[in-house]
Amino acid sequence: MAQTCKELFEGVECTVLGNPDDQVTGLAYRSDAVKPGDAFFCIVGLSTDGHSFAQDAIDRGAKVLVVERKVYLADATDVTEVVVKDSRKAMARASANFYRHPSRAFDLVGVTGTNGKTTTTYLVESIVREAGKRTGVIGTVGVRIGDAAQKSSRTTPESPDLQRMFSDMRDAHVDVVAMEVSSHALDLLRTWGADFAVTAFTNLTQDHLDYHHTFEAYFEAKAKLFSKDYPAKRVICIDDAWGRELLRRCSAAEEAVISTGFAQDAQIRPVEVDYGLGSTTVTLDVRGARHTFTYPLVGAFNVENVMTAFGIGLQLGFSAADIIDALSGAGQVPGRLERVAGPAEAGIGVYVDYAHTPDALKKAVDSIRDLTSGRTICVFGCGGDRDATKRPIMGGAALDADYVVVTSDNPRTEDALAIIDDILVGMVPGEGRYEVEPDRRRAIERALRIARPGDAVLIAGKGHEDYQIIGTEVHPFDDRIVAAQEWERIAASAGEEA
């Protein structure tokens, strides 16, 4: 794929210093990833300034530099400089231009909110597939085109990566792409220039205050997906005040909105819910029509996700009957209340879940506790180099369980014990109902040893992750595998003792 500078920057306000007919063969935003013929975007970042890597990019063969200020490289006369106001915005638009607006070739669904994005995109995927259509999925668990999966290091990739994925999906004749849109992505313009058919909101509770600083700024980042920058049909869960505010804004703009939630005035709302251990039966009122069905997800929060997915399905033009068939047969979302098989035979429910925010942890613990006859034991920790203010609140939320083993998540470059100290600040009223075991494998073992038939163990925070980041090293670690291994060891030693 190659384009002239002129084609690449169509629609971008810019000054081209050099030859506008120069051919660009690729896009890069990290100097060490530059290939000969690339355009390199110099981005003023949060920790460093991409302009200072311009020479490195040229040394690696960059043909075009996109800059917010001229870098005047003395020995780079054959390099074209494109001066723009905002490198990120220019990068997003140029990426869409470079791949020739692939998101116009399918229906793009964007799901945002603090929790529930991954789950909702998986449910949307089931709905589309049930109708015999092709899907693409982009999010925390990875990228999928039909059944072909790729790993991805971001929930929402940077714009050149995102548009390349869209282009691959267009080539695969995908009909609908369901993607998660993180608040970082909206703030950093990763989805700028993408054409959405439907955008959906799940909820807003505390997370990422290290990045956004205030709740209002966090909300306004999410709200961008519902602004005139992203015209689309909308689905909004109105169970919190932020969803209601979005509904107000979209209704004022006379947009096609479906509201969902437990709220009495939601257009899709539950009339009756019967929560089971492995499934839930719900009667939904869908704009006046009643539908009763059973689907294989548990917990009240998943009722919200199911309703949001239902709304997205309707906005995409699928019938209620097809949506219900799909939701009834939806598969397990990896690492979301995923049951570990071994202990189940001994009457102990062990669940791995990705709850890594206060609201998610509270809801996950409460959902398990409500379904368990015995005690609920929770193992969790908090990630390092991320919002530290959520740690004590998560400590308090975990105490909804009968017993808690506080451990490490991904400490990253922070001291694991210091993170645990932050968590314990919120656990004072729970004196005697928790213990600390910083080694995550030992903590999981400990919880499994404490559990008796009828009890449940919730291992929270890492869900589908198959690694643990300690310092800057990435070690293999998968809660589901570790729990199965530790259970096997415990069961074997119990067998020997008997």
Ligand SMILES: CC(=O)N[C@H]1[C@@H](OP(=O)(O)OP(=O)(O)OC[C@H]2O[C@@H](n3ccc(=O)[nH]c3=O)[C@H](O)[C@@H]2O)O[C@H](CO)[C@@H](O)[C@@H]1O[C@H](C)C(=O)N[C@@H](C)C(=O)N[C@H](CCC(=O)O)C(=O)O
């Ligand atoms: C907070 C955040 O999102 N930061 C993103 C941001 O980094 P930054 O502004 O700090 O960039 P920087 O390090 O100052 O560098 C400035 C520029 O110089 C470039 N550079 C830097 C070094 C070098 O040697 N050469 C070089 O060219 C960088 O590529 C960058 O373009 O821009 C970079 C690319 O330009 C991203 O890689 C980076 O994501 C970092 C790695 C990250 O961890 N992001 C996470 C928090 C994130 O986005 N998470 C959300 C999930 C949220 C959720 O669902 O819970 C996600 O969507 O994944």
Ligand SMILES: Nc1ncnc2c1ncn2[C@@H]1O[C@H](COP(=O)(O)OP(=O)(O)OP(=O)(O)O)[C@@H](O)[C@H]1O
């Ligand atoms: N609608 C919801 N409301 C509150 N908590 C939820 C909801 N849906 C899921 N959760 C909880 O949040 C965890 C993460 O769910 P999911 O992965 O679907 O969310 P996400 O928004 O994609 O998260 P991330 O920001 O990490 O991408 C689940 O494991 C569960 O504990």
Ligand SMILES: N[C@H](CCC[C@H](N)C(=O)O)C(=O)O
């Ligand atoms: N998308 C989330 C993932 C957190 C998962 C948790 N295991 C951690 O490492 O903190 C984030 O970047 O905040």
Ligand SMILES: [Mg+2]
């Ligand atoms: Mg996700």
